[in-house]
Amino acid sequence: MEKSDTYNAIAESYADFTVRHYGQAIVVFDGYADGDMISLISTAMTITGCTVIVSPGDADVDIVKAAVERPRHSTTKLIGEDTDLLILLLHYSNKYHKTI
Structure with a gap:
């Protein structure tokens, strides 16, 4: 990742890393994380075939x-x-x- 990367590029990088290392994984995020960035990453991961669960809390x-x-x-x-x-x-x- 470069300093000038867009948020979408960063989200796609997370998704690519996940698929490359773990396949079409089930990824669980907790509700304490930044909602907008988690939403972007969740969308990118879903596009690559991962299942995403966002928990409301812990x-x-x-x-x-x-x-x-x-x-x-x-x-x-x-x-x-x-x-x-x-x-x-x-x-x-x-x-x-x-x-x-």
Whole structure:
């Protein structure tokens, strides 16, 4: 990214990075983020085939629920920085899920 990039170019860069590294991922944003930029990034990600969820507040539960729903069908990677995600993942997952 360059200093002169437009907001749309930055949003497309986020979307391209996500698809390149994680495929057509499910991306969850929390409600504490900047709404306008998240809206641009969400649109760019949706265009590339990603599923986008914008939580109204703290997204931890929505992130984990999205992660445990998918393993019924395929292997899932949950990427996050909050240790609460691990605790919630243990709570919501079960032995019938594929690899998380």
